[in-house]
Amino acid sequence: MKPEDFMTPKTKKGPISGPRVLILGSVHGNEPCGANVLPDIFALPLLRGTLTCVLGNPAAFRANKRFLDTDLNRMFDERNCPTSQEQNSREYQRAQELKNYIDHTDIVLDLHASTSKTSEPFLICESNGYALATKMGIAKIVSGFDVIQPGGTDWYANKTGKVGLCLESGFLGDPFSTVRAFEGARALLSLLGMIEYEPIAIPDPMIYSLVWQYTSQRSFIPQNPFADFAFVEDKDVIGRDGDVTITAPADGFLLFTRPCEAPNQEAFVFARSLANIASLRESPQG
Numbered sequence: 001m002k003p004e005d006f007m008t009p010k011t012k013k014g015p016i017s018g019p020r021v022l023i024l025g026s027v028h029g030n031e032p033c034g035a036n037v038l039p040d041i042f043a044l045p046l047l048r049g050t051l052t053c054v055l056g057n058p059a060a061f062r063a064n065k066r067f068l069d070t071d072l073n074r075m076f077d078e079r080n081c082p083t084s085q086e087q088n089s090r091e092y093q094r095a096q097e098l099k100n101y102i103d104h105t106d107i108v109l110d111l112h113a114s115t116s117k118t119s120e121p122f123l124i125c126e127s128n129g130y131a132l133a134t135k136m137g138i139a140k141i142v143s144g145f146d147v148i149q150p151g152g153t154d155w156y157a158n159k160t161g162k163v164g165l166c167l168e169s170g171f172l173g174d175p176f177s178t179v180r181a182f183e184g185a186r187a188l189l190s191l192l193g194m195i196e197y198e199p200i201a202i203p204d205p206m207i208y209s210l211v212w213q214y215t216s217q218r219s220f221i222p223q224n225p226f227a228d229f230a231f232v233e234d235k236d237v238i239g240r241d242g243d244v245t246i247t248a249p250a251d252g253f254l255l256f257t258r259p260c261e262a263p264n265q266e267a268f269v270f271a272r273s274l275a276n277i278a279s280l281r282e283s284p285q286g
């Protein structure tokens with residue numbers, strides 16, 4: 001099988017009932033690891049449950065572009081696509097198809113990669129995903145995207161009562177991102193008792209919380225090519241937007257920092273370290 005075979009979803013069932021898992025690859029077309037591992041994931045022998053694999057944005061994947069008309073991973077929230085121009089986009093149309101698949105599943109794993117050359121793998125989920133995410137062998141977990149940057153596959157899954165997980169598998173040009181994407185999928189399926197495998201546990205993953213997304217006002221130029229999780233201190237310069245200097249609002253960490261040539265583009269998100277999972281377990285609010 002090849003990635004293009006998953007333009008329409010492929011589903012297989014184990015011999016007994018169990019969780020329904022949907023794995024998406026290359027919702028962003030220039031992040032090839034997700035699509036490239038779908039054949040290997042789909043080939044895993046299932047012990048139970050239902051596994052569906054689908055190539056997120058086939059046309060953008062073929063073109064090796066993040067998207068063709070607009071960012072597919074924002075189109076799941078109608079608030080992000082109020083105009084007829086957005087609703088006529090190929091990505092909006094694709095989101096409606098993918099919503100239908102998410103509606104018929106329990107857990108969504110969306111496989112992504114970062115444009116940052118030094119990016120290390122991390123998981124995006126909200127608190128309903130911590131029980132799984134903290135055992136998937138990934139050292140960093142980021143929550144808060146559902147509020148700060150709504151409209152992704154995981155946002156839609158969470159909003160409709162499922163569990164949405166998004167794995168950032170490292171730099172999109174790193175061939176090892178494919179291995180990490182496969183390992184992430186394999187860890188999830190084994191935690192759910194769907195395949196025979198023992199994931200390598202990381203004892204105490206760190207949990208970060210997004211608190212701010214900066215959107216360009218004119219054109220944004222980062223001060224440095226910040227790696228994901230680059231630490232900045234309160235009032236450190238992050239970049240310049242036109243003639244305005246953008247500084248850190250507190251001590252924290254930068255993710256997805258990128259230059260923006262026009263207004264209204266996502267320039268970076270800013271996270272605080274929340275806790276590690278052990279301290280969350282100890283806290284009465286945890």
Ligand SMILES: [Zn+2]
Pocket residue numbers: 027028031112113
């Ligand atoms: Zn992506």
